[in-house]
Amino acid sequence: MIKKPFIVGNWKMNLTLREGVEFAKSLRNSLNDRNEVICGICPSFVFLNDICKVLKGSGICVAAQNIHSEKNGAYTGEISAIMVKEVGCTHVLIGHSERRHIFNEADAFINAKIKVALSVNLKPIFCVGETLHEREDEKTRYVIENQLTGGLRGISADHIRDIVIAYEPVWAIGTGKTALPQDANEVHSFIRSFITVEYGIDTANSLYIQYGGSVKPENAGDLMAQPEIDGLLVGGASIQLESFLEIVEVASTH
Numbered sequence: 001m002i003k004k005p006f007i008v009g010n011w012k013m014n015l016t017l018r019e020g021v022e023f024a025k026s027l028r029n030s031l032n033d034r035n036e037v038i039c040g041i042c043p044s045f046v047f048l049n050d051i052c053k054v055l056k057g058s059g060i061c062v063a064a065q066n067i068h069s070e071k072n073g074a075y076t077g078e079i080s081a082i083m084v085k086e087v088g089c090t091h092v093l094i095g096h097s098e099r100r101h102i103f104n105e106a107d108a109f110i111n112a113k114i115k116v117a118l119s120v121n122l123k124p125i126f127c128v129g130e131t132l133h134e135r136e137d138e139k140t141r142y143v144i145e146n147q148l149t150g151g152l153r154g155i156s157a158d159h160i161r162d163i164v165i166a167y168e169p170v171w172a173i174g175t176g177k178t179a180l181p182q183d184a185n186e187v188h189s190f191i192r193s194f195i196t197v198e199y200g201i202d203t204a205n206s207l208y209i210q211y212g213g214s215v216k217p218e219n220a221g222d223l224m225a226q227p228e229i230d231g232l233l234v235g236g237a238s239i240q241l242e243s244f245l246e247i248v249e250v251a252s253t254h
């Protein structure tokens with residue numbers, strides 16, 4: 001199965017509303033009818049409504065950066081899956097390492113968020129990744145397996161098809177250190193074997209596995225050249241339109 005590269009920009013807590021809307025308009029104009037790559041952006045919650053309007057009908061996906069695990073209720077300050085779906089999001093980041101490590105999100109909470117997202121047809125981009133310490137202790141596979149087991153608990157094969165997995169080694173996020181493309185590929189291959197065992201080969205082959213962690217225009221080509229890397233989750237380099245477009249351009253040749 002030929003998969004179009006899926007390139008997503010995670011803006012994190014950056015840009016102003018005006019900058020975000022301008023970015024979205026320019027992205028739409030620049031990509032125009034190009035369809036060799038599937039592209040997406042993850043703006044702040046408060047920009048989602050405006051940005052979804054700008055990108056409506058463009059084929060560019062909009063993802064929320066987070067959701068709460070409950071459908072609704074007394075959770076002051078939280079945002080539900082249905083709320084982001086209602087404004088036009090197609091995807092949502094779940095289990096990003098900044099949420100796991102800064103906000104102490106555990107696998108069971110992440111699992112509940114994945115389930116609530118799927119229940120409203122919002123596609124989770126489920127992030128997994130080991131810390132430097134864990135890698136040095138040769139625990140990468142152990143950590144990834146635990147995150148996959150905990151995060152995907154109780155999710156059926158039908159639903160797995162709607163999930164994108166993003167492998168983001170924590171030590172590579174925002175640090176300028178990228179995993180060697182071959183090392184990243186090895187972890188991707190491990191993730192795909194896990195999915196094969198749990199859900200079968202067809203599901204595993206159709207699954208998108210993105211790499212994230214200091215992706216830049218200069219390393220995007222080597223990463224995308226790896227057979228198990230189906231796309232990229234880009235943080236810092238996605239905030240500037242030029243570098244994000246360069247990454248999309250590089251990915252379009254793979």
Ligand code: PGA
Pocket residue numbers: 010168172173174175176212213214215233234235236237
């Ligand atoms: P980075 O972030 O590209 O700035 O390392 C990636 C991410 O956190 O998704």
